[in-house]
Amino acid sequence: MTLLPVALAFTLVAACGSGSGGSEAAAGGDFDEMIKIGINESVTGPAASNGAPFRDSARFAIDQVNADGGITVDGKRYGFEAVERDNETDPQKAIGIAQEFSRDGVRFVLGPGISSVFSPAYESMQGTDALVFSAAGVATSLVGKPEAQNLFSPINPQAGPEGLIKNAADAAAEKFRPTRAAILLPNDPLGELHGNGFKTAFEAAGVQVVYNERFGADTVDFAPYVTQLKALNPDVVVVGPLDRWVEPILTEATAAGFTTPAFIGSPGVSQAPFGKFPAVTKAMVTMVTRAVDNPADTSLDAFRTAYKAHFEKDPGPSSFWSLIYFDSVNMLARSMQVAGTVDDLDAISRTLVSSPEVTRYPARALDLTYDEKHQAHYPIQHQFIVDGQRSYVG
CATH class of the missing domain: 3.40.50.2300 (Response regulator)
Structure with missing residues (x-):
């Protein structure tokens, strides 16, 4: 992972x-x-x-x-x-x-x-x-x-991977107050673990999960997924858990004008992709350690x-x-x-x-x-x- x-x-x-x-x-x-x-x-x-x-x-x-x-x-x-x-x-x-x-x-x-x-x-x-x-x-x-x-x-992991995901989902719910959430993660064991964890945690927090999909690890064209997401109009979108997937997702989201949700980096994602897309004005990253550059x-x-x-x-x-x-x-x-x-x-x-x-x-x-x-x-x-x-x- x-x-x-x-x-x-x-x-x-x-x-x-x-x-x-x-x-x-x-x-x-x-x-x-x-x-x-x-x-x-x-x-x-x-x-x-x-x-x-x-x-x-x-x-x-x-x-x-x-x-x-x-x-x-x-x-x-x-x-x-x-x-x-x-x-x-x-x-x-x-x-x-x-x-x-x-x-x-x-x-x-x-x-x-x-x-x-x-x-x-x-x-x-x-x-x-x-x-x-x-x-x-x-x-x-x-x-x-x-x-x-x-x-x-x-x-x-805050008492295991499930605990870390719950912690991240609760923090996102507290900060952005979403009512509708979407989850887009890879079709692998980690993607399943994170996806199921976010779905359970969001639903427990009263957030409706309107989309919970997996993509192949070799996927490079995320336009069809972004089209589906935009039609559902979620308040938060979980993506990740590696930067190499987040950047093309944000590229397609920006091209489609789908920039109003808060994009949540599934644990493992860095801030790096988000800095390349200023149109995405709301994002969250769960840092696995601490911000070293915070004076x-x-x-x-x-x-x-x-x-x-x-x-x-x-x-x-x-x-x-x-x-x-x-x-x-x-x-x-x-x-x-x-x-x-x-x-x-x-x-x-x-x-x-x-x-x-x-x-x-x-x-x-x-x-x-x-x-x-x-x-x-x-x-x-x-x-x-x-x-x-x-x-x-x-």
Whole structure:
């Protein structure tokens, strides 16, 4: 899945920067040994708008751990080393990368963060000795199960994917006061999950769902769907959950003069597409982390400083993607330090869940904790864009 989005140029990958992957930062000095952190993400392919930022957030976090001095266990200093692989949003390539990591003894893995790629890759890893963090939405349905003993989900789903969707639908209903809603999502497991979740939540809020359709993943012409939507005249339209579908939908909507509804980005969508269509004056994005570029949020001052030092620029509106793995990787390092081991995965997992010491490190960005099922919890944010002005709730 994937689950969850920017200078208002709204260029997502550029907002996340290029960064340097896995090098020993100068502030960390020399290390006695490097711990390999595998990154299996969709840097190219259909889901690159999510996968590339996931990769960049992993690079950022790994360099931050090294810059902060790494990990000391039994008098030995360890740093993190990124082992990056691009699965090209191809499940078979993701499986091959997962198996490569297993063969090469890479015991700590980030990704895949896209649900359709994560599921087969993780299934191929089951029974292997690895601790995995995945931003994929479907990971939230696996954490806590015996077959996923050392799987962690860093995306806060507010008690599961259904909870996150309900939270988003309730926020949209509160902000825009709709009476009629439409839902247009892909015909895949994530589209079904989000579509059914939005329908249930909207109806519970007293909003009539007048349209709830799915399109093929390879659809490029959305004009027929927009024609149907315009005829029904809904107050809100849910689209997503990837940017690559939202932009052509908004292109057709603008061309058809269908711009009066509030367009709701299903979690996973960024603000990027909405900035390209000023005629669309009302929109909402459920941010899977927090708005890094919101200067009113002073709790992120230290993170913004670290971000600028790493990416050599200030964070933009889509930079919240850079938080996806940042706290988790830093907490992993602290867990190793506190547990006194870099290879006992069970001990590291237990410490990551139970010790308050794992939350104490520089530039902590989210109030993130993991529960006993290895599910992340932290406050999420909704961003509203109304007449070009952004505001935040959550």
